[in-house]
Amino acid sequence: MSEYRGYEGDSLEFLKTNQISVGDSVTIIADINYSGMIMPRYEHSDDKHIVLKLKSGYNVGLEIEKIEKIEKNQTTEKIIEKDEKIEKIEGLPKILLLSTGGTIASKIDYRTGAVTPVLTADELNSSVPELAKIANIDAEVLFSEYSENIMPEHWLKIAEKINEYSKSEYAGIIVAHGTDTMHYTSSFLSFALAGFPIPIVLVGSQRSSDRASSDAAVNLIGATKFITKSNTKGVYIVMHQDENDDTVACHIGTRVRKNHTSKRGAFQTIGDLPAFIITGNEIQKNTKNFFKINEYQPRIYLNTKIALVKYHPGYDPRLLDQIIEAGYNGIIFEGTGLGHVGKTMYETVKKAYKKGIFLGMTSQCIDGRVRMTVYESGRDLLDLGIIPLENMIPETALVKAMWITGNSQDRDEIKKIMLENIASELTN
């Protein structure tokens, strides 16, 4: 346990000089006066601020340069946060929250400074009290990983866990997830759990809850409202629509990308409006049926021997050769423009085809449709056996090929299913 968890440099010095440590109740005189508790920091940010939890529950970051005075309040001991037992309200819809880690699923214990996953429904409810008024939430921790460390094996675990609840009383399932690879996970769940009877909503946050600009609560409330009000099926990602705290967007899980490293509105539906937009209690719907087949048909399988190859000038076809030699079952190209790779690739592509490898074409433009009949080079590639994957985004195509080849290695079968619009991954 550290008394100064997360502080460094100037802000650490500032706390030490004033004999203040994390968890202390303080009064601060600055541009206005603040009273609250010193919070630990668990994102590594600058060393110019300290973070204070106000009585309202909100956190503010205060610039140490602007603090005239900081005083420890005359309490005999540090405030111990109680896990208030929040009463469930009869008749509210039930929601299951599965936590997999990431910024959103973490909670700082400001007595110890430790970052812990939100463990119980009570802890969750006490951290975002608005939730208890909308739904009765049961929470369960699946694992605790930042999403850059989420592997395809984790996708399987999440899918298997959700599959257990296909006949439950829940109105929907929320998956708290790190944002980095959330759209890969949502793609996998869309295919593996096609037709699932209740909505599955992945939710994350771009700013951790020790920052005043945290989007965790708004996104979680948005996801909860969406489940209780939308009366729909499908796998979605719910996040801020833009920098505004008023509007939350609900994206189709197979048509969404993280398109900005840090903005709260980082997630975007490619080439379309989000499926739903939630403003206050209003839900605006812009979408049709999510699944091709309405019936629930779990197909939880996976094969990771699929490569994603982004072509660029100077790409050495010998790198493709190595993928072929390593026994891959499929290659998804991120070609240029309408779906091209240079002539220098043709011989190796031919070799890959002969080996029985599935070859699919997407575009590094990300938005728009591949059309390989327009130019000679596209026609050449069609002749070599590359399958144009319409307007499927590259990440979704990768995940879909991983999913299909978990069950079948037959190239015609793979091709057929790749081009079937199973979970809204293709649009007109």
Add this chain to the structure above:
Amino acid sequence: MSEYRGYEGDSLEFLKTNQISVGDSVTIIADINYSGMIMPRYEHSDDKHIVLKLKSGYNVGLEIEKIEKIEKNQTTEKIIEKDEKIEKIEGLPKILLLSTGGTIASKIDYRTGAVTPVLTADELNSSVPELAKIANIDAEVLFSEYSENIMPEHWLKIAEKINEYSKSEYAGIIVAHGTDTMHYTSSFLSFALAGFPIPIVLVGSQRSSDRASSDAAVNLIGATKFITKSNTKGVYIVMHQDENDDTVACHIGTRVRKNHTSKRGAFQTIGDLPAFIITGNEIQKNTKNFFKINEYQPRIYLNTKIALVKYHPGYDPRLLDQIIEAGYNGIIFEGTGLGHVGKTMYETVKKAYKKGIFLGMTSQCIDGRVRMTVYESGRDLLDLGIIPLENMIPETALVKAMWITGNSQDRDEIKKIMLENIASELTN
């Protein structure tokens, strides 16, 4: 030579039935009446339309279903297009147009149906007559390749050719280029020709000139206006701003991507407004100095042993191993979010570092800045020797690393120059 060049299926049948071939002068009765010449098609499009060149010079596509009647005009022979010798107007600025191929640089000879590069200034001027009123254009064909076949060797040729004109009387240089990899080429020229005394403008077209919606003329006119009016330096891409024919955007050559497969407004400046917006004769400027150093200092060198690695869940570090074994000098990661790869990659990254390979981090989010001090995983990767490349877009980072390592293999030197803002590749 084909009488029906580019026609197939229904439209071919239609022409044959009516004994009409490419180059014939015809009268068509449909919703309105048209008179003009049957054009060949060189994009492979649908088989439901024929293309007619009207006397105004514009092409229209006509749906064969809606044609009531088509009649060959009573001319004794096919109209032979003359290469009109357009007089140069004294006192207009001089521009050099280098043609490298791609849709924009092509011209259909509708007598033979052959697609030929625009060869002479006269041919160019007669195809876009507006140009001759703005500038006196000298044209030169460098080569004729669709841009998916443009290789780093071609970049060198373009740079060397432009370098010959560093002390010329030209007001600027236009490079006609296929759109697929135009932004890779513009990045290379930005670095190799830093400080070049006159503007270099790459221009392409998304729709070929046998289509009514062709953007070739508007983009070429926009580039010409930009050069004669902007009074600036730098390497830019000039293309439609959106679907509108009125507005042309001029993008910084190191901050631009093709973000849509087919739209005319496919090119976008990442995270910012275009540097210039040209509406009619108005030019709106949104940018500062393009180059860090104002003096022209050609550094035309290149090394293609740089790999671009897009990380995703399930990425097998053994693929990275093979890049290391193949003797690459640099690896640019397209990491997730703020610049991450999974823990499964750490051992191989360590090995790459030990081999002296330059390791740079960009984000597959494309927009936004990598920040590797925020989360533990970022810090881990910094410790392993990966260099965060700020908000440089992945394609530009790849090209820049290819450029630097063409001259130096010293990792500290590479790092220093990668983080120097040489040609507006980094923004605040």
